[in-house]
Amino acid sequence: MISIQHLTFGYKKSRPVLEDLSLELKPGHIYGLLGKNGAGKSSLLHTICGLLFPGKGTVRVTGEEPARRSAKLLQQTVLLPEEFYVPNGSVHTYVDNYAPFYPTFDRALFSRMLAEFEVPADSDLQKMSYGQKKKMMISFVLATRAKVLLMDEPTNGLDIPSKRQFRKVIAGTAAEDQVIIISTHQVRDLDSLIDHVLILEDKRIIIREPVERITQKLVFKQVNQPTELIAPIYYEGGLKGYAVVGVNHDEEESRLDMEIFFNAVLSEKQQIVPLFNA
Numbered sequence: 001m002i003s004i005q006h007l008t009f010g011y012k013k014s015r016p017v018l019e020d021l022s023l024e025l026k027p028g029h030i031y032g033l034l035g036k037n038g039a040g041k042s043s044l045l046h047t048i049c050g051l052l053f054p055g056k057g058t059v060r061v062t063g064e065e066p067a068r069r070s071a072k073l074l075q076q077t078v079l080l081p082e083e084f085y086v087p088n089g090s091v092h093t094y095v096d097n098y099a100p101f102y103p104t105f106d107r108a109l110f111s112r113m114l115a116e117f118e119v120p121a122d123s124d125l126q127k128m129s130y131g132q133k134k135k136m137m138i139s140f141v142l143a144t145r146a147k148v149l150l151m152d153e154p155t156n157g158l159d160i161p162s163k164r165q166f167r168k169v170i171a172g173t174a175a176e177d178q179v180i181i182i183s184t185h186q187v188r189d190l191d192s193l194i195d196h197v198l199i200l201e202d203k204r205i206i207i208r209e210p211v212e213r214i215t216q217k218l219v220f221k222q223v224n225q226p227t228e229l230i231a232p233i234y235y236e237g238g239l240k241g242y243a244v245v246g247v248n249h250d251e252e253e254s255r256l257d258m259e260i261f262f263n264a265v266l267s268e269k270q271q272i273v274p275l276f277n278a
């Protein structure tokens, strides 16, 4: 569905943000895109939807180059940016104006999601809070039923019940023919939703793994002392003891702690990345 080969992109030629980045993404999955501030996550999402153009290499979405901005592809690729603009008017007016760009737009689904998020459909967009606008935009993006949904920090600004509703609506609408990429720093909001982890570091994707494979290779534990795990690769102390990551030598079952995994990968790249390339 999404095939990126040797992509190099930079706002200035002399300073690439993404360099020789290759990535294949398949439909039917929810990918969590993680990376430090400034790693290039938003730039990558903008390149996938054709708002930024590759300097070198190729980006293909359903076989087409997004940079060509064909109507057929634009109807099937939707980006929810981190910062977005809403025009004057009501939610109804917004849908009347923008839904026609998406032939698969599902108005009934949109109304159900607004109700789920408790956003009144007759609200004036300019009078809504940031969180309410965001929930309207999330509902719109999902209701397009587009094949490629790209969301940049979608849970920023959502209150705690809305984060739970967000997980519920995504889990309830994600389809087998869709690729969903969610760029986030709020991994704890989403770690039950994401089924593949992408880590962008050093201008390329250094981890692209299904959650099950991560927990096959690594074991995640909460312990009183880090030494309770033989040869831990990484640990972090907290109020309840230590979160520890080690090599899963004994095929132990554990639950992926995405935040600890991300920190472990960045801190112990040399040890962890080769485990997945083997």
Ligand SMILES: Nc1ncnc2c1ncn2[C@@H]1O[C@H](COP(=O)(O)OP(=O)(O)OP(=O)(O)O)[C@@H](O)[C@H]1O
Binding pocket: 011, 017, 035, 036, 037, 038, 039, 040, 041, 042, 043, 044
């Ligand atoms: N419009 C722009 N012009 C010039 N440089 C830019 C522009 N947008 C982003 N950059 C630079 O490109 C790099 C990657 O930015 P990008 O927004 O893609 O990162 P990010 O991983 O999404 O960051 P964050 O997690 O902070 O949102 C940063 O060094 C940033 O300063």
